Amino acid sequence: MARSLLVLSGGHPYEAEPFDAFIHALGEWDVTHLVHPEAETQVARGAADDADALLFYDMPGYTFGEGEVAIRPPDEAYTDALARRFAAGRGALALHHALAGWALWPRWHQWLGGRFFYRPGEWESDPVPDSGYRHDVEYTARVLADHPVTRGVSESFDVTDELYLCQIDESAVTPLIRAEGFGFTRDNFYSAANAVAGDMFSREGWNHPPGSNLIGWETRAENAPLVYLQFGDGPETYANPHVRQIVAQALDYIAGEQP
Template sequence: MPDHDDIPDYHGSSVPASTALPEQGSKLNILLVTRGHPFDRDAFFDVFDSNPDIQYSNVEHPAAQFMYNPEMAQKFDCYVQYDMPGVQFGADGPEYAEPPEFYKQGLRAMGEAGCPLVIMHHAAAAWPAWPEWAEIVGGQFLYTPMQSRGVERPDSGYNIDVSHRVSPVMDHPITRGIEPFDLVDEVYLSEVFEDSVIPLFTSNWTFSRDHFYSAANAVVGGQLNSNTGWDHDDGSNLVGWIKAYKNSPLVYLQFGDGPAAYNNPSYRRILAQAIQWASSAEAKAWVLEVNNT
């Protein structure tokens, strides 16, 4: 692959629109984007293989970056992201890189064109050197202390295999038929931009420093499950929301770390309904209404 500066913008991308793309049919066509964070592949992909209402194509970074433009996006009903690009872990801690300019331009153009996005779990930690991504998602997980929304913030907290209760907080096509349910999953004490999102789900976990571990202690200091020397103010208990990104409907679901979550029937139903809603005419109409208020 050529250097980023040598790659043309999305209008000049050499990737043909017909490459390995599914035919339009009765099922929703999903582009499933992965890589950048480890996951149980068999258990994860079974969530999508077992959904009778979708067909999906999986693409990984860095090749995925060529798919982010309206010309490619018109072949799909929705992009589902379970990726974490822009973070490279090394012996001295993570290194951060900005996305190439053609990717930024393509993603912005997708927003203008109204292309739906469903963002999952660790994708909130993607592109830490590009603050615009956090604004697109509506929140941000920080592996090390850095600025978020122009303010110096501590590294985020994590806690794996937490047993907590997830509850819907509004009537919406994504929450429909979902009662409060117990989930064993990873939770985050991270940045949530509550002023720019509409809540769908909350957790009954206690989102305070003593119930989480420092991300920096783990990835810089090599100390897993440690909050020694780490301080963090109390955080939001929102674990799912919707928002408008330009003209695009966007869903973020914080839950979904491993097989215990993947195999949970309520999790599967929520994700399926998130994809259905984001891909719908109703979602596009909702974005227009939001943008006109």
């Protein structure tokens, strides 16, 4: 009997067919793929309770338009359902833009150990600027730990993907992978708030301190493992064999199996 994998997406654009091929190439899984807003409704009704693995590739809680972004919190039944899953020891994997989801749900970002900000806000009681993004970065991913998620993977490998300059609490996570060969400084990224305002690929009027180059880690959500991997902007990353191996092993790990 195949293991069950629940995938949540929506709130951020992606190429549907390559992503579907990607999630169906990660092992023997019975895949259920829910897209927001249906995903929020179905999880609130218990869709995530018994899934062997849960994959977040979503960025819910935002409405973009006319140079502005409106934000809203998740439904309480949704947050209760995920807390219930994690309290029961059932883990999850979050990819890429999931780090930005639910701007008005602080507990989500406490669990994740980081957050991407679309506009200036507050992180750990301190004011912070909006985060930075940069597409199509060629970098070296370096494995930091012998861990079920990274076991058997090359110590370093090449990736071309989007990177973030954002808030990451390294003291609260177990580091797994870093991005090397690219500086995590303001001059190498573009302002998310400027992009929302319609000025893509701009850093005008934007300042951001140097940030962490950590792109993969494990943290804990209640009693469960929660793994975050920054990989995943598009088809080139989906097809990278090293990324596929890491994501597949992360799913095995959060499902309670060793790779």
